[in-house]
Structures are given as C-alpha cells and as structure tokens.
Amino acid sequence: MKKIILITVISSLFLFLSGCKNKETARLIVPDNYTNWTITADNLNYPIPGHENHFRRVFINSTGKKVMTEKKNGRVFYNYPKGTIIIKEIYPSLNPKPETKPISLSVMIKDPDNPKSRDGWVWIVKDLKKNTEKIIDYEFCYDCHTNANEPHPYGDGNPNGDFRDDVFFPYKKGN
Numbered sequence: 001m002k003k004i005i006l007i008t009v010i011s012s013l014f015l016f017l018s019g020c021k022n023k024e025t026a027r028l029i030v031p032d033n034y035t036n037w038t039i040t041a042d043n044l045n046y047p048i049p050g051h052e053n054h055f056r057r058v059f060i061n062s063t064g065k066k067v068m069t070e071k072k073n074g075r076v077f078y079n080y081p082k083g084t085i086i087i088k089e090i091y092p093s094l095n096p097k098p099e100t101k102p103i104s105l106s107v108m109i110k111d112p113d114n115p116k117s118r119d120g121w122v123w124i125v126k127d128l129k130k131n132t133e134k135i136i137d138y139e140f141c142y143d144c145h146t147n148a149n150e151p152h153p154y155g156d157g158n159p160n161g162d163f164r165d166d167v168f169f170p171y172k173k174g175n
C-alpha cells in the first residue's frame, strides 16, 4: 500500500514538473530592447534564395561582442559565448520607408544546454504582429547556416573559409 502511495506521489510530481517545463518553453525569450545593440549588417536589400524579398538588419548583444577567435592553419575559428543573441529584423518589402516597422525577427541564441538548441544555438522566429515566438529545432535554419562556415556568396563571402560558428555576418571588433 505504501508503495502505491509513493508511486502516485512520484508520478504526480513528475506530471507537475513536466507541466512547468511546457510553460517554460512557451515563455517569450527574445528581448524587445535590441534596437540599441550593435549592428553587424545593415542595408541587406538583395533577395536570398529560399526567402522572399525583404529588407533586413542584424543586431548583436554585448555578450556576443565577447566572441572568441583563434587562428588555426590560416583559418579563423569563431566561438560565440553562451548568452549571445543575434537578431535579424525582417521588413515587409525590399525598400521600406524610414517609418516602416519590421514584421518579424529571426533570432539565434547561444545556449548549447537547451535541449531545443541545434549546433549550440536556439533558432527562433518571432511574429511581431501576433507577438508569438516559435523555436525551430528541425533541420531548416541551422543546416543552411552551416554554409556560413565556408566560402559563401553573402557579405564578404568568407573567402578564407573561416569557421564562423554558423554566423554569416560575424561580429568584427570595432563594429
């Protein structure tokens, strides 16, 4: 009898804890105050394959500016610290007016311990109209972003094939 009570207690505790966990993931985690962060890429007004035509701007938080770099065999290896947040604003068209607001945010948060992280980053799409955030833990964001770790057609093109930790426009000291 005691055993049964114990099992009941343990399983309800488990249900209670897993309930909390679900709430945890539904919580909004993208900060609103990113517009005073450092910009790593502006004036992105060319279309990218697989994306519709939208003007984009990219911001990085102060933790991300502490990115560690190491040179090995002529390649630079970037490693963003845990807590790095990179936010890409997506605008409704390729040439928005100055007063036009972004419609969504594509977000990377360095958090390798998060079970939903892929390649060390949590990948999020925030819908700014509905104020909802969706974590993308299936192959989509990160498999395209591994292209950033070799020469690619965007920004400076990464001609030396540096390992850029999945980031196309790396933070460069002095930005």
Ligand code: HEC
Residues within 6 Å of the ligand: 041, 044, 048, 049, 050, 051, 056, 058, 086, 087, 088, 106, 107, 108, 123, 124, 125, 136, 140, 141, 142, 144, 145, 148, 154, 166, 167, 168, 169, 170
């Ligand atoms: C087809 C390839 C592709 C896919 C898929 C993709 N991205 Fe990107 N992403 C890019 C490119 C290229 C850039 C460089 C900036 C630009 O041109 O917009 C970029 C830039 C970014 C940046 C700014 C940091 C950087 O790399 O410079 C963030 C944040 C981002 N993407 C998040 C996401 C998220 C979240 C997803 C999934 C919902 C996603 N991306 C899916 C290609 C992709």
